[in-house]
Amino acid sequence: MKTMQHLDLESRKGKAPGGYNCPLAESGAPFIFMNAAGQMGDVTTMLHEGGHAVHSFLAHPLELSGFKEYPMEIAEVASMAMELFTMDYWDTFFENTDDLRRAKEHQLERVITIFPWIAIIDKFQHWIYEHPQHTHEERTAAWVATLAEFQDDVVDYSGLESYRSNAWQRQLHLFEVPFYYIEYGIAQLGAIGMWMQYKQNPQQALDNYCTALALGATKTLPELYKTAGLDFDFSPAKIKSLMDFVDREMEKL
Ligand SMILES: [Zn+2]
Secondary structure (H helix, E strand, O other): OOOOOOEEEEOOOOOOOOOEEEOOOOOOOOEEEEEEOOOHHHHHHHHHHHHHHHHHHHHOOOOOHHHHOOOHHHHHHHHHHHHHHHHHHHHHOOOOHHHHHHHHHHHHHHHHHHHHHHHHHHHHHHHHHHOOOOOHHHHHHHHHHHHHHHOOOOOOOOOOHHHHOOHHHHOOHHHHOOOOOHHHHHHHHHHHHHHHHHHHOHHHHHHHHHHHHHOOOOOOHHHHHHHOOOOOOOOHHHHHHHHHHHHHHHHHO
């Protein structure tokens, strides 16, 4: 991709914002677009999009374009798992050992904190669409109540009420893709499951990852998860076991 100049990573004046991997149907070699800004997010975005790129390469040989239009619940397993698989090699990016440890810690915090945020957004948008006649005040009250339901009791948010009461506005999905957010949770659980396999047997995990991704969208989501060696199980007990695993990995940092 580098030789073909398919990596446009740096920010520059006039460049559009955002970051994505764009599959290219003719050559099969995708294109990664992002805006590096000298932050840790540069690394995780590039690795994340790199996971999508591997998925593009693996699914490219499939005969029909429709076979390559896989659902997000597997697409984001490819990318989110790549973020986690590569953590053992992050010393390439972070030379200072304190920075390296902080970066890994931050990554695993995100893996955990994404879940309450998904729950908040999902619950809030159900309320919005079930109450189409709601007023501005009712909406703010519903948001604040939803936030309170899932918030921690460790951080003192006092004095920030006015900011927090509008915080839903930073979630683009609420405006543009209704009911499309829970998919991130499904995929993140899959990615943690892939990482758990990787910690036990890296080669087997990578084989499962490649075999599943190479199927593109030719199988159903439960079949893709099965091929990847993942349980298609989102029960509280399963979620707890995955979270306990992440917690143990954080302890090791
Ligand atoms: Zn992605």
